[in-house]
Amino acid sequence: MSSLQGRTLAQGVTLAPLSEDVEEWGGAREHDELFELNFGPHHPATHGVLRLIVTLQGEVVVEVKPIIGYVHTGIEKTAEDKSYWKVIPVLERMDYLSYYFNAMAFCSATERLLELEVPERAQYLRVIHLELNRIMSHLVWLGTSALDLGAISIFWYCFREREAILDLFEMSSGQRMHTRYFQVGGVIEDIPRGFERKLRQFLKVMPARADQYADILNANEIVLQRLRGTCPLSAERLLALGVSGPLLRAAGVPWDLRKATPYSSYERFDFKIPVGTAGDNYDRYAVRHAEIYESVKIIEQALDGLPEGPHITPDRKVSLPPRHELATSMEALIHHFKLVTEGFRVPAGEAYVPIESPRGELACFVRSDGSSKPARVHMRDPSFVNLQALSEMVRGSYIADMIATVAMLDPVLGGIDR
Amino acid sequence: MAEAQLPVSVWSPGEDVVEVRRAPAPGAARSFTRAFLETLRGLKTTFARVIEGPVTIQYPEEKVPVYPRFRGRHRLHRFEESGLEKCVGCSLCAAACPADCIRVVAAENTPEHRVSAGERYAAVYEINLSRCIFCGYCEVACPFDAITMGHDYELSDYDRSDLIFTKEMLLAEPLERTPLRREDE
Numbered sequence: 001m002s003s004l005q006g007r008t009l010a011q012g013v014t015l016a017p018l019s020e021d022v023e024e025w026g027g028a029r030e031h032d033e034l035f036e037l038n039f040g041p042h043h044p045a046t047h048g049v050l051r052l053i054v055t056l057q058g059e060v061v062v063e064v065k066p067i068i069g070y071v072h073t074g075i076e077k078t079a080e081d082k083s084y085w086k087v088i089p090v091l092e093r094m095d096y097l098s099y100y101f102n103a104m105a106f107c108s109a110t111e112r113l114l115e116l117e118v119p120e121r122a123q124y125l126r127v128i129h130l131e132l133n134r135i136m137s138h139l140v141w142l143g144t145s146a147l148d149l150g151a152i153s154i155f156w157y158c159f160r161e162r163e164a165i166l167d168l169f170e171m172s173s174g175q176r177m178h179t180r181y182f183q184v185g186g187v188i189e190d191i192p193r194g195f196e197r198k199l200r201q202f203l204k205v206m207p208a209r210a211d212q213y214a215d216i217l218n219a220n221e222i223v224l225q226r227l228r229g230t231c232p233l234s235a236e237r238l239l240a241l242g243v244s245g246p247l248l249r250a251a252g253v254p255w256d257l258r259k260a261t262p263y264s265s266y267e268r269f270d271f272k273i274p275v276g277t278a279g280d281n282y283d284r285y286a287v288r289h290a291e292i293y294e295s296v297k298i299i300e301q302a303l304d305g306l307p308e309g310p311h312i313t314p315d316r317k318v319s320l321p322p323r324h325e326l327a328t329s330m331e332a333l334i335h336h337f338k339l340v341t342e343g344f345r346v347p348a349g350e351a352y353v354p355i356e357s358p359r360g361e362l363a364c365f366v367r368s369d370g371s372s373k374p375a376r377v378h379m380r381d382p383s384f385v386n387l388q389a390l391s392e393m394v395r396g397s398y399i400a401d402m403i404a405t406v407a408m409l410d411p412v413l414g415g416i417d418r
Numbered sequence: 419m420a421e422a423q424l425p426v427s428v429w430s431p432g433e434d435v436v437e438v439r440r441a442p443a444p445g446a447a448r449s450f451t452r453a454f455l456e457t458l459r460g461l462k463t464t465f466a467r468v469i470e471g472p473v474t475i476q477y478p479e480e481k482v483p484v485y486p487r488f489r490g491r492h493r494l495h496r497f498e499e500s501g502l503e504k505c506v507g508c509s510l511c512a513a514a515c516p517a518d519c520i521r522v523v524a525a526e527n528t529p530e531h532r533v534s535a536g537e538r539y540a541a542v543y544e545i546n547l548s549r550c551i552f553c554g555y556c557e558v559a560c561p562f563d564a565i566t567m568g569h570d571y572e573l574s575d576y577d578r579s580d581l582i583f584t585k586e587m588l589l590a591e592p593l594e595r596t597p598l599r600r601e602d603e
């Protein structure tokens with residue numbers, strides 16, 4: 001009936017064989033039936049509206065089927081009906097923990113179609129915000145995952161630092177989430193006065209805070225019991241399933257698009273790719289935790305080397321003219337009218353641009369038919385692809401370990417359902 | 419898992435890889451002492467936070483100040499001297515809105531009935547705030563600085579229809595001012 005009969009699990013538990021002489025096993029009788037459990041969609045441990053149909057044998061997971069689609073928004077379809085600059089704030093709302101990455105993928109794809117050069121200052125500003133966003137996303141992941149394991153103080157600590165990052169976002173872009181800061185050709189505004197000072201303060205504090213998380217979690221006996229050695233999956237299987245990001249790196253594959261195919265000046269920054277060795281839940285935790293330090297390093301370098309220059313392309317066919325010109329220059333006013341009402345036209349063609357999001361390879365495919373609205377926008381969302389590895393990871397482990405694995409998978413349902 | 423085991427030859431980052439530290443296996447020989455000491459270390463970390471004082475604030479008595487760029491509820495503006503409305507009903511903001519939540523119906527100014535400084539004015543100007551995504555494109559689009567994003571963030575109401583803000587509501591001064599931070603605070 002089940003492939004798990006008589007198998008020794010990672011935890012050293014042997015399952016009762018499901019045969020006629022099951023009586024010999026004494027109390028095993030009550031465990032020989034399969035039990036189907038509906039887990040979610042509204043459950044705090046699913047990290048969103050994810051529904052899992054779990055088949056259990058006793059406490060051991062035999063099969064998991066994720067059911068998705070509860071927050072389907074049709075954003076990709078909506079994007080076909082909007083001019084390029086209006087797509088950005090809509091598209092940002094897919095994966096609601098990595099909005100800068102969503103915007104970056106889309107803007108890069110559009111820039112490739114336009115063959116547009118992004119000014120260096122804009123590239124650096126993008127890197128700063130992308131890495132801040134990565135830390136922020138990892139903090140939310142760490143806080144909520146630790147909560148799933150039963151540690152509540154980590155949750156407060158992570159959200160305290162997240163608050164500092166959101167303050168920085170508010171300062172530079174005016175909004176804490178879904179900032180629409182990235183625009184095609186650069187960023188919409190330069191960073192304000194005082195931003196650098198505040199960012200440096202944060203960069204000084206963050207590594208010390210990450211050390212504190214490590215002090216609480218790294219060798220805590222409960223964390224070790226819940227994470228170490230649980231639900232590993234080999235690099236071969238992860239690659240075959242298309243998994244990317246920290247999950248793949250935890251299994252020892254140093255695949256990071258920031259290094260493999262550098263974009264937005266990433267080749268100029270010195271940082272390391274943290275990789276795991278065993279590919280279990282503990283490595284998944286350790287890799288993301290180590291990435292926080294690397295992101296801090298990248299931001300420091302970007303801030304030190306921040307070049308002077310324009311923050312958005314001076315190409316008036318694409319970017320809005322500066323506001324002060326509107327009152328004085330008729331030409332600027334005409335460009336402004338044209339860009340706001342119709343938007344810019346993009347030459348016909350297709351572009352697919354992958355970037356490294358906190359969850360893996362986030363890519364945007366844009367097809368243009370030469371008009372001012374994209375003919376098709378598709379996002380390859382890492383959460384969606386990574387979710388299919390869940391079933392292979394948790395088969396044959398305890399249901400409690402499944403909770404830990406879902407947490408370490410870090411799925412964001414807004415990105416999965418789109 | 420070494421790279422050599424991989425079915426495909428993957429690109430190699432060379433020196434730029436660090437292996438994360440593995441923790442000791444649970445339940446090993448020194449597990450008991452370790453569990454005890456690590457718990458103490460965790461407690462030390464949490465207790466050390468006590469002297470840092472609370473970071474929370476007592477909302478709603480105390481409000482979080484916003485940064486100058488903060489995009490809260492919209493405001494429509496008038497010229498200070500003449501009292502005329504800045505909005506000329508050109509509908510550029512409505513054209514820029516990704517959520518299609520602005521409705522502008524323009525009308526001609528007449529010498530007897532002059533509302534705005536331009537030729538035309540907005541007879542109807544409505545923003546459906548229950549649809550608005552606070553992207554601020556309307557502010558960017560308006561060539562006359564007639565609409566800006568204000569600083570108010572307390573927008574809840576008992577009825578959805580109350581969230582359709584009319585021109586009068588948008589022109590009025592907010593009842594309570596949201597505290598504002600200095601730019602470099």
Ligand code: SF4
Nearest residue numbers: 515550551553554556
């Ligand atoms: S902020 Fe954005 S969504 Fe809201 S009214 Fe303005 S343009 Fe529309």
Ligand code: SF4
Nearest residue numbers: 505506508509511560
């Ligand atoms: S607010 Fe500005 S953009 Fe909108 S109709 Fe009035 S003048 Fe035109």
